[in-house]
Amino acid sequence: VNGGQTSGQNNFGVYLDGQTSSEVSNLSIKKSLIDSSLSILDRNISWQIQVTNTGPNVATNITVSDIIPAPLIYYIHLVNNPNTYNTNTGVWGIPSLGVGQTATLILVTKVPNSACGLVTNTATILSLNQLNSNQSNNSSSAAIQLKKCFTSAPVIKK
Numbered sequence: 001v002n003g004g005q006t007s008g009q010n011n012f013g014v015y016l017d018g019q020t021s022s023e024v025s026n027l028s029i030k031k032s033l034i035d036s037s038l039s040i041l042d043r044n045i046s047w048q049i050q051v052t053n054t055g056p057n058v059a060t061n062i063t064v065s066d067i068i069p070a071p072l073i074y075y076i077h078l079v080n081n082p083n084t085y086n087t088n089t090g091v092w093g094i095p096s097l098g099v100g101q102t103a104t105l106i107l108v109t110k111v112p113n114s115a116c117g118l119v120t121n122t123a124t125i126l127s128l129n130q131l132n133s134n135q136s137n138n139s140s141s142a143a144i145q146l147k148k149c150f151t152s153a154p155v156i157k158k
Contacts, residue, residue, distance in 0.1 A: 023057070023129075024057060024131045025053055025055065025128065026054045026133045026134050027053055027054075027097070027125055027137075029049065029050065029125050029137065030052075031047065031048070031066075031121065031122065031140040031141055033048075034046045044075060044109065044110055045108070045144060046107070047109070048104060048105070049104070049105045050102050050103070050105075051094060051097065051103045052097075052102040053099055053100065053102075054099070055099040057099065058097065059096070059132075060128065061127070061129045062093070062097060063092070063093055063094075063125075064094070064126060065092075065123065065124045065126050066107060066122075066123040068121065071112055071115040071119075073109060073112065074109060074110075075109055076108045077105060078106040078108075079104075079105045083103055085107075091126070092105050111146065115147075116147050116148060116150075117145075117146060117148075118143055118144075118146075119146060120141050120143040121143070122139060122140070122141040123140055125139070
């Protein structure tokens with residue numbers, strides 16, 4: 001089994017550079033749409049990002065990147081203290097996450113009237129103080145199809 005992976009309920013305890021078992025955590029991330037109904041009056045999309053610590057230890061100083069893709073525009077966010085979200089960099093900071101705990105960030109974006117096409121928003125776990133034993137679940141995306149994009153037809157003169 002590769003470094004730090006588990007089989008059933010057994011952790012094989014492969015650690016790098018002298019790390020101990022207390023320096024290992026496993027974080028996963030899930031991104032989803034929670035409100036995507038667009039109308040003439042409501043041009044907002046709400047995204048939910050959840051980071052979960054499945055153990056075996058507390059994870060600290062976690063940073064997550066969620067850069068809002070064009071043409072969407074940041075509007076507002078909701079996050080529980082002491083977690084933070086930097087609207088300029090798109091970095092979500094989570095000081096500590098206990099085993100079995102989940103931290104949630106809600107991002108609300110505005111959709112310009114001219115926006116069209118498929119828009120994909122991705123959140124990625126960037127770092128934490130511990131070794132993340134399974135990095136295959138450190139990125140998650142959600143997508144929404146906005147109105148179709150039309151290109152102007154050539155003008156035919158008679």
